[in-house]
Structures are given as C-alpha cells and as structure tokens.
Amino acid sequence: MKRIAIDMDDVLADTSLKIIDQVNLRLNKNYNHADLLESDALKLAFYQDYQFDNQFLWEPGFFLDIAVKEDAVEVVKQLQEKYEVFIVSAATEFPESMKEKLIWLEEHFPFIGWQHTVFCGHKHMIQADFLIDDHEKNLVSFTGKPILYSALHNLHIHDYERVSTWKEVSQLFL
Structure with a gap:
C-alpha cells in the first residue's frame, strides 16, 4: 500500500x-x-x-482552535481506504503545539490515531510515496513525490505539482 x-x-x-x-x-x-x-x-x-x-x-492555546480546511476530513477519510496515511508536522518548533495538535487531530480526525501521527523538526527523514506540504523546505529534500499545497506564503513557487483545495487532492489521488 x-x-x-x-x-x-x-x-x-x-x-x-x-x-x-x-x-x-x-x-x-x-x-x-x-x-x-x-x-x-x-x-x-x-x-x-x-x-x-x-x-x-x-503561547498556549494557539493551535487548539484553528479551523479545518474545507473537505479535508472527508478526503483524508477516503484516502485511508486506498493509502497508508500519516500526519507529519514540524511541531517541535513550537513545543506548546505538540499536545494541542494531538488534541486538534483527535477532535477533527479521530480516525487517524496517534500511531499515524509524526512530530519532527525536519521532514527530510520522512519516508513516504507522497508528501503534501505547504513549505518548499520540506519538499525539496523529500525522496518521494512532493505535492505543494497552496498557501499565501508559497504562491511564488512553481517547481512542484500544486493543489489548492482538498477537492483537488481527491481528484489527484482518488
């Protein structure tokens, strides 16, 4: 898989x-x-x-109540039926965020589970077939296929396949 x-x-x-x-x-x-x-x-x-x-x-609390991207929950659920899905976050940069991100994931993506959640400083050691990320620094050294998720800070980057919505992710993978 x-x-x-x-x-x-x-x-x-x-x-x-x-x-x-x-x-x-x-x-x-x-x-x-x-x-x-x-x-x-x-x-x-x-x-x-x-x-x-x-x-x-x-500061404590910042990462607890961030809104979920539209269609993300439904598409990630569907992806799990065809792929092994891991959530990967450079959360160690913000120590307060690690617990808050686990709580956030449990609230919005309870079907993921802690076994498929990876907190790290750099993502270069992540081994997967695909990485969906908004930061070029995480995609540049990735050994699988990098997918750039559009964000305000990366619109000038044109070196990667890009998705801008979770519907586009769905079209790409499902």
Missing part, C-alpha cells in the same frame, strides 16, 4: 487565517486573506508586522 504524508498547518488546518487574526488583534490592523492575495505590497506589510509580533505561535 502506498503511503501519503500530510502536513497539518496550512494543509489540514487553516493556520494562516488564525495568524492573520492574531496580527490584526495584536497590532490593531485590518488584514484579510483575500486582500493579501491581491496585493504584493500589502502582503509585504503583513509579513513585516508578522515578523514584528509573532510570539502568539509559542
């Missing part, structure tokens, strides 16, 4: 939306995802603000 490794943040979880909300709240800004997609200047200003104040990523 072929193996698919799936990232969490900005692949299963809509983490960018929560980050935008936190930057707006902490810096009294009014960014929204649609505007950031349309304007490189606005996106640059947002990233500067994000770099200025992103401590929330290390």
